[in-house]
Amino acid sequence: MVIRDARQEDIPAIAALESACFSDPWPEDFIGRWLEKILVAEKDGRLLGYAALSDVLDEGSLDSVAVDPAFRRMGTADALLEAVLDRARERKLTFVTLEARAGNGAAIALYAKHGFVQVGRRTNYYERPREDAILMTLVL
Numbered sequence: 260m261v262i263r264d265a266r267q268e269d270i271p272a273i274a275a276l277e278s279a280c281f282s283d284p285w286p287e288d289f290i291g292r293w294l295e296k297i298l299v300a301e302k303d304g305r306l307l308g309y310a311a312l313s314d315v316l317d318e319g320s321l322d323s324v325a326v327d328p329a330f331r332r333m334g335t336a337d338a339l340l341e342a343v344l345d346r347a348r349e350r351k352l353t354f355v356t357l358e359a360r361a362g363n364g365a366a367i368a369l370y371a372k373h374g375f376v377q378v379g380r381r382t383n384y385y386e387r388p389r390e391d392a393i394l395m396t397l398v399l
């Protein structure tokens with residue numbers, strides 16, 4: 260598996276992953292505008308997953324992580340998270356924050372494994388379905 264920067268030709272595959280993974284997927288034009296923030300995991304020419312890291316000054320935000328349902332529990336998200344956090348350290352970010360659905364046990368376990376801790380909760384933050392958000396932060 261290779262972790263690399265996303266390229267223009269990855270947009271349709273990223274959009275397909277978004278649709279497979281989320282009830283409110285990012286549209287292709289949005290993905291195009293965010294391309295420089297996205298890392299993808301690729302194996303044998305197939306896109307297995309991606310993660311997006313944005314930053315403002317020294318603050319990072321992990322905006323999305325998703326893995327193809329057919330390729331889960333194989334360490335892809337682990338590899339993406341490691342690459343994202345390497346990048347955050349290279350950029351000398353002070354911390355990285357994220358939000359996850361309160362019921363998303365897989366994502367919360369993934370983030371906790373990489374050192375993120377819960378710092379807050381936003382009531383009814385998500386829609387379709389309505390659900391609280393858990394806020395997590397990793398101080399680098």
Ligand SMILES: CC(C)(COP(=O)(O)OP(=O)(O)OC[C@H]1O[C@@H](n2cnc3c(N)ncnc32)[C@H](O)[C@@H]1OP(=O)(O)O)[C@@H](O)C(=O)NCCC(=O)NCCS
Binds near residue numbers: 325326337359360370
């Ligand atoms: C969350 C998600 C990205 C994990 O991807 P993955 O490639 O299957 O994860 P990995 O195989 O790298 O697992 C890494 C760690 O994540 C956690 N994890 C992953 N899937 C899990 C599950 N179903 N239940 C509990 N923990 C899980 C574990 O801590 C795991 O470490 P371990 O194998 O040592 O126990 C994937 O389930 C996904 O795409 N979900 C839908 C999109 C989503 O919810 N994204 C997060 C938005 S906040």
